[in-house]
Amino acid sequence: MASWTMAVCFRFAGVELDDGPVHxxxxxFGVLMYLVEHRDRAxxxxxxxxxxxxxxxxxxxxxxxxxxxxxRAVGDSGERQAVIRTVRGIGYQLxxxxxxxxxxxxxxGPVPVPVAASAAEAPAAPAEGPAAxxxxxEATVRFVPVEGGASLAMAVSGRGxxxxxxxxxxxxxxxxxxxxxxxxxxxxxxxxRYTYVRYDPxxxxxxxxxxHGADLTDLDLWVDxxxxxxxxxxxxRVALLGVSQGGPVAIAYAVRNPERVSHLVLYGTxxxxxxxxxxxxxxxxxxxxVDLARIGWSTANASFRETFARQxxxxxxxxxINWFNDQLTTTTTADNAxxxxxxxxxxxxxxxxxxxxxxxxxxxxxxDRAVVFEEGxxxxxxxxxxxxxxxxxxxxxxxxxxxxxxxFVDEIERFLST
Numbered sequence: 001m002a003s004w005t006m007a008v009c010f011r012f013a014g015v016e017l018d019d020g021p022v023h024x025x026x027x028x029f030g031v032l033m034y035l036v037e038h039r040d041r042a043x044x045x046x047x048x049x050x051x052x053x054x055x056x057x058x059x060x061x062x063x064x065x066x067x068x069x070x071x072r073a074v075g076d077s078g079e080r081q082a083v084i085r086t087v088r089g090i091g092y093q094l095x096x097x098x099x100x101x102x103x104x105x106x107x108x109g110p111v112p113v114p115v116a117a118s119a120a121e122a123p124a125a126p127a128e129g130p131a132a133x134x135x136x137x138e139a140t141v142r143f144v145p146v147e148g149g150a151s152l153a154m155a156v157s158g159r160g161x162x163x164x165x166x167x168x169x170x171x172x173x174x175x176x177x178x179x180x181x182x183x184x185x186x187x188x189x190x191x192x193r194y195t196y197v198r199y200d201p202x203x204x205x206x207x208x209x210x211x212h213g214a215d216l217t218d219l220d221l222w223v224d225x226x227x228x229x230x231x232x233x234x235x236x237r238v239a240l241l242g243v244s245q246g247g248p249v250a251i252a253y254a255v256r257n258p259e260r261v262s263h264l265v266l267y268g269t270x271x272x273x274x275x276x277x278x279x280x281x282x283x284x285x286x287x288x289x290v291d292l293a294r295i296g297w298s299t300a301n302a303s304f305r306e307t308f309a310r311q312x313x314x315x316x317x318x319x320x321i322n323w324f325n326d327q328l329t330t331t332t333t334a335d336n337a338x339x340x341x342x343x344x345x346x347x348x349x350x351x352x353x354x355x356x357x358x359x360x361x362x363x364x365x366x367x368d369r370a371v372v373f374e375e376g377x378x379x380x381x382x383x384x385x386x387x388x389x390x391x392x393x394x395x396x397x398x399x400x401x402x403x404x405x406x407x408f409v410d411e412i413e414r415f416l417s418t
Contacts, residue, residue, distance in 0.1 A: 027053070028066045028069045028073065030052035031052055031063070031066045031067060031070050032073065032074070034048060034051050034052060035070075035092060035093070035094040036094055036098060039094040039095075042090045042092065042093040043092055044091040045063060045091040045092075046091075048091060049063055061174050061175065061177060062138065067084065067092060070084060071084050081095075082095075083095065139155040139156065139157040139173065139174075139177055139187075140155065140156045140157070141154070141155050141174060141206065142154055142156075142232070144199070144228050144229055145228070146224065146228050148212045148213075149212060150202055150207070150211075150212055151208055152201070152207045152208075152225060152229065153173050153200045153206030154197065154199040154229055155173035155197070156195060156196070156197050156233075157187060157191040157195075157196050158193070158194050158195055158196045159194075159195055160194045160195055161194055161195065161239065162194065162197060162233060162235045162238040163190060163197065163238070163239045163240075163412075164197040164198075164229065164233065165196070165197065165199075165241040165242075165243060166226055166240065166241070166242050166246030166249045166250045166253075167199050167200060167222075167225070167226070167245075168201070168243055168244045168246045169201055169245065169331070169340040169341075170204070170312075170332075171200055171201075171205050172200060172330060172331045173198060173199065173200055173205055173206055174206060175205075175330065176198075181320040181323050181400070182316075182323060182397055182399070184400075185405065189405075190241075190409070190412070197233055197238075201222075201340070202214060202216070203332055203339070204332045204336065205331050205332075209333055211336060216339055216340065216342070216343035217343055219249070219347055222248075223256065226249055226253050227253065227257070230253075236260070237260055237261065238261065238262065239263040239264075239265065240253065240254060240261055240263070241265045242264070242266045243267050243269065244267075244268050244269055244370065245269075245344045246269070247266050247268075247269025247271075247379070248269070248270070248271070248344065248347050248349045250266065251266070251271070251352050251353055251383075252349060252352050254356055254360075255352050255355045255356055258358050261358045262359075263358065263359050263361070263416055264356065264358050264359065265360075265363075265412055265415065265416075266360065266362045267363045267364070268363075268371050268396050269371060269376070270371050270375035270376070270378075270379055271349050271352075271375070271378065271379045272347075272348050272375065272378075273344050273345040273346050273348065275346050276345075276347070276348040289308070289311075290338050290341050292304055292308045293308060293338045296308050296328070296337070297328070297332070297333065297334035297338075298334045302325055305325050305328050305329070306321060306325055309324045309328060310369075311369045311396065312369075312370050312395070312396040312397050313395050313396070313397050313399065314369055314394050315393075316395075316399065353379060353382035353383050354383070354384070356383045356384065356386075359415070360383045360385070360386040360387070361386070361411065362376060362380035362383065362386050363390075363391055363408060364376025364380075364389075364390060365390075365393040365394065365396065365398070366391065366392055366393070367394035368393075368394070368395075368396050369394065369396065370396035371396065376388075376390075387415070391407060391408060392404050393405075
């Protein structure tokens with residue numbers, strides 16, 4: 001992401017910003033200057049988005065992030081809104097008195113000077129770990145038409161070789177970035193080195209919630225959705241990341257389109273759905289999960305959803321599980337939840353896994369509750385030449401403080417560099 005040096009030309013609230021250049025991102029600069037230029041009124045969010053991002057579709061979360069950075073640049077905060085005030089139901093207004101400190105050409109405003117004019121000139125991504133990552137990996141959201149007249153929400157962030165994550169439900173591409181304690185660190189880490197592409201599945205997130213009578217147990221349907229997302233990316237070859245339910249879809253796509261896949265990374269996934277493992281206990285557990293989804297999304301009692309969520313992040317702290325609980329009801333409807341949960345329990349890609357020809361890395365948490373470790377080990381044994389890496393964690397969705405998460409990222413970077 002390019003940075004800019006802002007020649008300070010204004011005083012806000014009696015404070016002169018003249019200690020040298022203030023380094024801000026391009027969109028932060030644009031937001032701040034638009035508010036300065038239109039300080040006589042509250043600027044609607046839609047107007048700010050249109051003025052700063054133009055015809056490029058982004059969500060309000062991107063604007064919220066830039067407002068936060070703009071406040072930080074002028075010594076303001078969300079609590080102390082002495083300079084940039086949130087006008088509830090409308091947008092934002094710059095309320096502090098403004099005094100011109102330096103003159104500029106008429107109508108020109110302060111002149112932005114590029115610090116990194118291109119990706120090639122930008123400094124390398126920091127390697128110190130999570131503390132050095134940006135607050136949010138900037139994401140561009142667009143919609144991809146798919147079979148049956150539906151559309152899927154696709155988000156693209158970062159730069160570098162293309163890494164596409166196959167869809168899993170319980171996601172929403174505009175909410176999973178920023179301060180998300182469950183998915184945010186995944187997106188930041190993978191966007192540091194890759195053009196990271198993710199999308200919401202049918203019936204979930206920003207994708208169409210109307211399932212249009214689709215047969216969600218049809219593997220071909222999900223593979224076709226992935227194919228259309230990859231076509232929309234516009235790259236001849238991509239690396240695939242198949243997580244959880246996305247694993248069987250990634251496997252099937254790689255077998256059918258090996259020329260389009262450079263690497264296949266499979267994490268916390270399986271070849272056989274829970275109803276296809278020949279285990280009565282797991283078959284009963286699959287039925288219970290569907291019932292939990294049916295009840296949990298239909299009641300205000302959060303205990304059912306928390307029981308469901310704990311399968312994925314058993315070691316989550318209060319703030320993390322609360323965020324995930326909210327995410328559950330935000331991302332889909334009470335009608336769709338049990339259908340999406342049920343969709344993959346009957347799948348079996350055992351024979352397809354044996355036919356994979358692209359380089360494959362399989363990783364699996366040793367204490368995974370959502371997908372038992374044995375299924376990951378079995379999957380790695382099915383795929384010819386696959387490398388298997390056990391990860392020491394109980395969390396199906398690795399949390400940022402998991403030591404296993406750092407290894408997960410390291411293993412991906414090492415594998416994709418070959």
